Amino acid sequence: MAGNTEERTKTVADRAPGKGADMPAGSGTRTILTTMPEVREASLKVAKSAQRLLSIFTQDLEPLIYGEEPFLEAIKRLVLARSYAKVRVLLADPSRAMVDNNRFLALARRLTSCIDLRAMSPEYPASAGAFIIADDKALVYRLQADRWDGISDMNDPAVVRRYLNFFDEVWQTSMQESQMRQMLM
Numbered sequence: 001m002a003g004n005t006e007e008r009t010k011t012v013a014d015r016a017p018g019k020g021a022d023m024p025a026g027s028g029t030r031t032i033l034t035t036m037p038e039v040r041e042a043s044l045k046v047a048k049s050a051q052r053l054l055s056i057f058t059q060d061l062e063p064l065i066y067g068e069e070p071f072l073e074a075i076k077r078l079v080l081a082r083s084y085a086k087v088r089v090l091l092a093d094p095s096r097a098m099v100d101n102n103r104f105l106a107l108a109r110r111l112t113s114c115i116d117l118r119a120m121s122p123e124y125p126a127s128a129g130a131f132i133i134a135d136d137k138a139l140v141y142r143l144q145a146d147r148w149d150g151i152s153d154m155n156d157p158a159v160v161r162r163y164l165n166f167f168d169e170v171w172q173t174s175m176q177e178s179q180m181r182q183m184l185m
Contacts (some may be wrong), residue, residue: 006089008095008159009145010120013165024064029153029154029155029156030136030151030152030156031151031152031153031154032150033140033148033149033150033151033152034148034149035148036064036065036148037163038131038148039140039142039148039150040064040065040068040071042140042150042152043065043066043071043132043140044068044070044071044074045077045138045152045154046070046132046134046138046139046140046152046154047074047078047132047134048074048077048122049134049135049138049154050078050134050135050138050139051078051085051134051135052082052083052084052085052086052087052135052173053085053086053087053088053133053134053135054075054078054085054086054087054132054133054134054135055087055088055090055132055133055164055167055171056087056088056089056090056131056133056171057090057092057127057129057130057131057132058089058090058091058092058130058134058145059091059093059096059130059145059146060091060092060093060094060096060097061089061091061102061104061105062101062130062145063102063103063104066102066104067102067103067104067185068086071104072103072104072107075087075104075107075115075152076107076111079111079114079115080111080114080142081154085114086114086116087108087114087115087116088114088115088118088167088171089108089115089116089117089118090117090118090119090167090170090171091117091118091119091120092120092145094117094119094128116176117176118171118175119174119175120174120177121168121170121173121174121175122172124170124173127139128143128144128145128146129142129143129144129145130142130145131163131167133160133163133164133167136157136160136161136164137154137155137156137157137160138154138155138160139153139156139160139163140152141157
């Protein structure tokens, strides 16, 4: 298990990069997002840029972003064009995603070998944020998932690495989709 007990007792938001963290300036591809269409477009752009791995941390598979046809097509294109491509989705609140008849969830059930879903472990306090990461370069991040304010950066490996490390740590202790379904029944 990653980290010591003291580290795991901090809220996820406290440990996640971005909240007052010193971040390198990047390559000048950073964009400030303030509206849902901007977040949706930036998330689509990040998804289309993925070559190997797409990692999504979301509260509930936000249908206004991840359930839209262009986004779903980008996911299909990624995983069907490359046998080694993977999409990992970490849900903070899987119960909301399961009842909303989410189109992304339907796609994930059809492409089970390419799309992995997990519920955030109760060991980690809930996080209010949401992000999507393509490979080790591109990122869209919102400090609060219930707001559209965030950032997008298409080429900042240093910042992306910090978020990806956080995602990987939580991913290792999280429940797989089959366990989620059993939990919700």
